[in-house]
Amino acid sequence: MKCIAKMRRTGNMKAKASTAKPWLKFYTEEALNAKLPEETLYEHVLKNNESHRGNIAINYFGNKISYGELLDTADMCAASFAELGIKTGDMVACCSATIPELAFALYGLNKLGAAMVALDPRRSPSEIKEFIVSSGANVLLLLDLAYVHLADMLDELSLEKVIIISADNYMSPIVKMFKQIKMPAPAVPIGGRTISWKEFLKLGKDKSVEAVGYGEFELAAVTLTGGTTGMPKGVMLSNDGFNAVAMDFRYCGVTYTRNQRFLDIIPAFSSYGIVASLQMPLSLGLEIVMIPKFDPDKVGKLVKKYKPSHTLLVPAHYEKLMNSKEMKNGFDLSFFRTAGSGGDTMNAGLESKLNGFLREHGCKFPLSQGYGMSEVSSAASCCCNGNFKSLSVGYPLLTTNVAIFKPGTTEELDYGEEGEVCISGPSVMLGYLNNSEETEKVMATHPDGTAWVHSGDLGCMDEDGFIFIKGRMKRMITRFDGHKIFPVQIESVIGMVSDVQSCAVVGVADTEHAQGMQALAVVKLRQGADETAVREILKEKMETELEDRGRPKFLHFVEEMPLAGMGKIDYNKLAADFNSFRNANIAV
Structure with missing residues (x-):
């Protein structure tokens, strides 16, 4: 220890x-x-909740899944994966939003000593294919809504099994009924190597497997980086990594009480989602309110x-x-x-x-x-x-x-x-x-x-x-004269103005010099704010609080800030859109 x-x-x-x-x-x-704790993810959640099996683990569209059901279904998953030949050291790909099946599969795989490769179904087919091939996974859990998007790619892969999972499966009956009336689940051809989640669980029915014990530096999951500055990379996370974060929050001074609700909106195909919004609250006995599409x-x-x-x-x-x-x-x-x-x-x-x-x-x-x-x-x-x-x-x-x-x-x-x-x-x-x-x-x-x-x-x-x-060092803006501008300094000054709802500063090409970048400030105003008046307030405030070389060259107002997949401001898109900005009269 x-x-x-x-x-x-x-x-x-x-x-x-x-x-x-x-x-x-x-x-x-x-x-x-x-x-x-020198424990696997599965062991850690089991140990902390075995005597509280009746408590609610996941609150999913009106269906309250107990810790007992979570653990029992994880055991069934482990047995079913074992029937498919999955063993210690293997990787299984999961291309899905945050739904109960992902949690069940994560702990079932971990019980076997196998790892989940968590993939964002919104990524391009070529990116998803690359990581499935790179991981050596021959089994894929696939969200039904992503099937059409990825169908051609699936034909190019020699997967042994594709398990179709659905956001509908674990909804409460009444929510599921209204959802299917409003937006019916897509038709996915079942047969051959493609099986339903229900068929998958039947493979392990009445079977059991022994849990693989803890080992230091053992892989538990792979998540992908955002890829906003280049090709995404697969981040290999260990059992210790997951449990260290869970332990950190257990002892951070915040009082976590069993059965408190944790609103989970961060996708589980990210490190933040799978560690801080899934393993951490479950290890503390909290009730996760699981939102698959936020x-x-x-x-x-x-x-x-x-x-x-x-x-x-x-x-x-x-x-x-x-x-x-x-x-x-x-x-x-x-x-x-x-x-x-x-x-x-x-x-x-x-x-x-x-x-x-x-x-x-x-x-x-x-x-x-x-x-x-x-x-x-x-x-x-x-x-x-x-x-x-x-x-x-x-x-x-x-x-x-x-x-x-x-x-x-x-x-x-x-x-x-x-x-x-x-x-x-x-x-x-x-x-x-x-x-x-x-x-x-x-x-x-x-x-x-x-x-x-x-x-x-x-x-x-x-x-x-x-x-x-x-x-970010990558966000730092270097002017033609070598002077460095840090966007957060400008953003802090602009953000203090009451009529500013949000702002972002990015570097754009300096067309007045042979080299270097210029700062572009993009601002979203509060509803009802007067753009002309705010522009003058900002100009005066920046002249007072920022040195001449540290001020933005351009100022532009937008209706909405573009957001990347995780809800962060998409700085790359702001910079890419600048050609249209530059055609407007936006010089400060």
Whole structure:
């Protein structure tokens, strides 16, 4: 067992952060003496819920699935997969939204010592094919809604079995009836290698298999990176990585009580979804409200209906919540224990507005901002239990070490110095699937023998261990004269204006010089705001608060911000659309 007490801070503030660990003062003695469980995902969820089998694990469109049903169905899946020849070390692809079958299959595979390759069904057929082939998977779980999209690709693969799963299967009968009237399930030809979920479960009926025990550094799942800056990569996540994040939240200072509701809107084909929104709440005995297809415009409706104690959203979702009709007239949010936010940067203006909104609606805790990446099994830091500093993404989670290094080196910087944010600990990925070249670009073993993930994010840490993200190194804008502009600095100034709902700054080509980039600021206004008046306010504010070289060259107002698949602002699309922007009169 790995004891966290070994990570205790030194008390010597002259030591670097990675050694001093000043953030450990925020943790209890119980937390510091806790041990990372040497268990598989299946064992961890079983151990924590075996004596609570009657409690609700998943709330899915009116159907409340108990922990007993979750565990029993996972056992049936394990037996059925075994009948298909799946064994320890194998990978099975799952191309699906977040539905109960995905959870059942994940734990069934894990019981066998096999891993799930979680794929976004919205990806291109060529990308999906590449990762199925690369993983060596010969069994695919496929969402019925994606069948037509991927039918031609399936003909090109030598899969032994395709198991068709459906968002309808585990809905309550009345919800299922109305859904099928409104939108009938697509017809998928069953036969040959293609079988239904019901037929799949019959394969393991009245059969049982022994659970494969824990082994260090064993693969549990593969998720894909966003691929917004190039081809996506397969992130290999271990049992330890999953369970480290679950343990981190167990001891973060937030009171998680069995049966509390957790609103799960993050897709399980992402690290954030499968680890922080599935394994973590299930290991704590929470009731997951599972939403397979999340519409940001309906976030207010979901929060009002389910009144979750905990949720994880991205900043754009909180903007939608704040402006939703359901939150008008002072709707009471006192049930919120954790309003978690991550996945994208948040400027000072939006942070202030959201915390004011939460206070005004009865929430006793500030927004719990966090930071992480797919390569560290989702989360690395968080503002927990009221420990909050403006614009900080919190301090490192219990099992995690975070430090700031001089970019491109292994030289750790002092408190307050700006450099690359690097992360180590049991949640660090095993590497990218069949891609050692890309793995070596982000993972490095430093002279002390510690393996660190180099995030590509610029930031600093204060003497309490709070982390402040300055922006992606890839988002940094370099002018023709070499001066560097950090988008988050401009976004923070613009975001403070009350009539600004959201904003984003991207670099675009400088047509006035032979090299370099110019900053484009894109702004979405609140309903009813006067664009001309706001433009003048912004111009004056930026002239006052930003140096000449740090101001945006262009300012453009839009009706909606383009969002990528995970709800983050799609910066690439903003830049790509700039040719049409440039034809308008948008110079600041």
